Amino acid sequence: MSSSPLACDDCPVRDHAVCAALDSQQRLELARIGRTRTFERGTTIFAEDDASTACATLIAGLVKLSTIDTDGNERIVAIVHPAGFLGRLFATTTGHRATAITDCRLCLFPRSEFEAVMHGHPALTERILARTLDELDRSRALAMLIGRHEAGPKVAGLLLGLARGSCSDGDGYARRIDLPISRGDMGDMLGLTIETVSRQLTRFERAGLITRMGLRSLAIDDPAGLLAVAG
Amino acid sequence: MSSSPLACDDCPVRDHAVCAALDSQQRLELARIGRTRTFERGTTIFAEDDASTACATLIAGLVKLSTIDTDGNERIVAIVHPAGFLGRLFATTTGHRATAITDCRLCLFPRSEFEAVMHGHPALTERILARTLDELDRSRALAMLIGRHEAGPKVAGLLLGLARGSCSDGDGYARRIDLPISRGDMGDMLGLTIETVSRQLTRFERAGLITRMGLRSLAIDDPAGLLAVAG
């Protein structure tokens, strides 16, 4: 977990993160209050019910947002990609646990100071609003998946979502996915057990829809067929 | 479906809706572009995949946001209460169907003009952001419920959510709830069938947790017990 001051000019997500709403001059205000920090795979970035004292842009790596329900099951509510925004603005508590799925680099800001900068720069606020609305869409799309009655559509829908996410151009699906998350995490997103997720994958493979290549990547052989299963 | 110009001074949600971010002078800008309109119970306010040309504040009544999945099942993603905001800013399509659960009165704005007003008044943008973040929290909370493996916690959690929603003061649960939605709608929110919802309610009643009073309201006799079931 090293920590260092900002070098926005070298930032790989400079044009996609929320700070892209600011020009280089204005960005200095953020650079003054922020610092980068790395987190190792598996590390907790913030715990649920932590005081919401910081927010951050994810520069590199993958983060999952989750809550532990009272049965002790982890329920994943979102996966954050590079350029994504972390933290809960305008609230006193974080609400979710943030865990590094892979090694991560973050650009951290004290929340109150970040909000002050937002206040001075409406374009930043507007960009964060746009991002939050997208996040709301994603959350609702995930809720729809979770609510499906059978496991097939859930897993198929998740795969298609991942394929869409890892596809460079806008719409269309990647033919080959490197799964960012474990079977357990897939289950925790969909409200299924590890075993059920695994069984659905073997079923898809036997049906000729996908080919598993190692544990963490697969080829989508029949996108239309998968789409049909997803419903 | 009558339609009429705005009379903000008489507006019952004046202090809670997003327009409360503006002073009475600034509010005139909104009043100029908006108009109120009523929708009867069961009416579609906008359909999914409608062009996103309008947004609105809900003045009175209850609205559900839903999508039809490919099985033909309706999946409800949110319930909007008075003072809530309707419509999808910054997007070309609405994404969900909005249906009046009860007779409704809305304050409608053309989306592009509303966004122009936001642009001129950062306080409005910020208030909408705060509201959207709350909505995101609610969506994720619902996703957590839906993801539970057994029906008991789902229904118990929904009841507690409704009890919290219809309780005047901040936290704490109302002892008596007038259910705003049908059994079918509850099922559509939770990913359960009507029958399962119904059976859970009778189970709760037999366990002394609740008392059904007519079809659409119930008393919560043992909030702690219900909370225990919700987990």
Place this chain on the structure above:
DNA sequence: CGGCGCGTTGACTGTAGTCAAATAAAGTGG
């Protein structure tokens, strides 16, 4: 009075959960 929408209850079935074991992959230390 009869039809209709909504809700409840019952009997049966199917699917996902649970428990348990085998297998594959990845990391560890010599």
Place this chain on the structure above:
DNA sequence: CCACTTTATTTGACTACAGTCAACGCGCCG
């Protein structure tokens, strides 16, 4: 580089819970 441990994933047998199909009760409105 190889033996060994640890972890992730797959598979199997069994069970439990929710879904399905069907009937019934109730209030409402024509």
